[in-house]
Each structure stands twice: as structure tokens, then as C-alpha cells.
Amino acid sequence: MQHKNIVIIGAGNMAWHLGHQFIKAGHKVVEVYNRSKIEGVALAEELDAAFASKPEQITRTADIYIVAVSDHGIDDIILTLQLDKQIVAHTSGAVPMTGMERISLNHGIFYPLQTLTKGTHVDFKQVPIFIEGSSTRVEEELTALAKSISNSVHKLDSHKRRALHVAAVFANNFTNYLYHISSEILQKEHIDFKLLYPLMEETMAKLKTHTPMQVQTGPAKRGDYRTIGEHMNYLQGHDAYKEIYLVLSEGIMSLYKAPAEDAMGEEHWGRDFEFDENVDDYDGLPLEDEE
Numbered sequence: 001m002q003h004k005n006i007v008i009i010g011a012g013n014m015a016w017h018l019g020h021q022f023i024k025a026g027h028k029v030v031e032v033y034n035r036s037k038i039e040g041v042a043l044a045e046e047l048d049a050a051f052a053s054k055p056e057q058i059t060r061t062a063d064i065y066i067v068a069v070s071d072h073g074i075d076d077i078i079l080t081l082q083l084d085k086q087i088v089a090h091t092s093g094a095v096p097m098t099g100m101e102r103i104s105l106n107h108g109i110f111y112p113l114q115t116l117t118k119g120t121h122v123d124f125k126q127v128p129i130f131i132e133g134s135s136t137r138v139e140e141e142l143t144a145l146a147k148s149i150s151n152s153v154h155k156l157d158s159h160k161r162r163a164l165h166v167a168a169v170f171a172n173n174f175t176n177y178l179y180h181i182s183s184e185i186l187q188k189e190h191i192d193f194k195l196l197y198p199l200m201e202e203t204m205a206k207l208k209t210h211t212p213m214q215v216q217t218g219p220a221k222r223g224d225y226r227t228i229g230e231h232m233n234y235l236q237g238h239d240a241y242k243e244i245y246l247v248l249s250e251g252i253m254s255l256y257k258a259p260a261e262d263a264m265g266e267e268h269w270g271r272d273f274e275f276d277e278n279v280d281d282y283d284g285l286p287l288e289d290e291e
Helices: 013-024 037-046 071-080 136-147 158-188 193-207 225-234 239-255 260-264
Strands: 005-009 028-033 050-052 064-067 087-090 107-112 128-133 152-155
Touching (some): 005 013, 013 107, 028 037, 087 136, 107 158, 128 158, 136 152, 158 193, 158 239, 225 239
Parallel strands (some): 005 064, 087 107
Antiparallel strands (some): 107 128
8 A cells, every 4th residue: 555644643552553563564653642741752752753742733744643542532632633634543442433523524443453562562463453434435545554554454333343342351351350360369379370371371272263152161160069169268358359250150150051049049159158068069960170
């Protein structure tokens, strides 16, 4: 595609990665706009770009303006930036296009689906980028820009993008929080969190060839109430962790049709659970040798 002159609005993780990817693809980042001078100037210097800290200072001569700010920050940009016919697109997965027409009639979405951290290498050719535009021309321009940095480019409207973002929060953000809980538990017992790496890697490897439902293992799936009870007792004093453990276990048991009466009942393992050592192997379910 023809190389573009691009203005990046924002200086956070997304802005950092996109700026470097655009340059790598042969585009020119002509300017970085950010209210914080420290972060904005630093990124502008890395990208050999001009810097602006006020909306009125932003150049109006670029081809494409990428709004890479937090979701609530998009509203501020909508209220302060007015362009002529240039293309402007934000990078959020949760915010619709609504309102972007106040900046320019040629507006859209440029949403890379990836967790990004400044300074951390990401193979952007493998990162899916989702495009939506106010017109066919805008979609074509944004698609061409996306294809210059990624091999996985898709058109997706705001409703489906919101669904994708919700799914991504479950798959990434919540999962990472569960990793944090695991790390806290192991740290308390002076056990290295890295010992879980092979387990985590094998789970992800399986998901490339099977559905999540096919690869689920663990005590909740097999109806192993004794193990669940022991885990709940171990978590005494950690009410938040117990609640998460219980909600997730109930969800898994519901999905795999574990005995619902005992699964949901307070008498064996409810939120005020006390383990009954006389209860074992409910309904004759085998206690499989699973993680």
C-alpha cells in the first residue's frame, strides 16, 4: 500500500506498539499527541515524530489519525479534536463508532486484539486487527493500513466487536487474575510459580486443537466433592478467593451436569462450607486422576 503519514493520539501501551509497527511497515508517524509531556515526548523521540500537548497544536495535514487512548479518554478526544476529511479511528474494543463523526465524517475503528505492554516484543503479524468504517473507502484505507502490519485483518461491526471484547476479558484479563491468585497461594508456601508453566502451556496447546469444553479437567468436572471440600477448607480466611473458587466450580459442574443438588447445597460445600469427612465420592462418581 501507499505509505501514510500518521498522527498517533496517546502515548500508552497501544500507542507505543502501533507507532513502532507503522514505522516498521514504512509509514511515517509525523506527530504524537498526549496531554502528559513526559510520556508523549518520550514516544515522539522514539518515533522521530513531532510532539503536541494541546489539541489545537495537532497537525491537520496527516492522512490517518489513530486514537490510542483509554476508553473514557475517547470522549475527551471527541470533544476537543475536529478534522476536515482526514480519516480518524480509535483502537478500543468496547467503544462503538458513535460520536466519532464529530471529529471527522471519515471515521472508524482500528482494534488490535492483543494484550500489550511497552517494551515487550509482540509478533504483530499474528495479531488480529478488527476494522469498522463509516464508509467503504474508510474501511478500505484502514484495512490496507492494518494489512501492512498484520496478516490477520477482519471487518467487524460494533455489536460483534463488543462481544469479542467481552470474550477477550474472560480469556485474558480474568485468567491473568486467576494466575495472580495462584501466585499468591504459592508464594505463601514458598513454592515457585514457574512450576505451573508446563501446566499452563499444555492447556493452551490443547486449545489449539480442541474446544475448551473438551479439555476441561479437575475436581468440579468429575464431581469430586471431597477434593473441593479440602480446597475450600484450605482457603479459610481468604473469603474473596473462596467465593471465586465456588462460583467457578458451580459453573463447571453445571456445564458438565455434576449432581446439582449436592453441588449447590450448603450442607456439603456452600459458602459456609465445613468439610464432612464421612462424605466421599457422591453418586458413585469415580475420583479420576486429574489435575
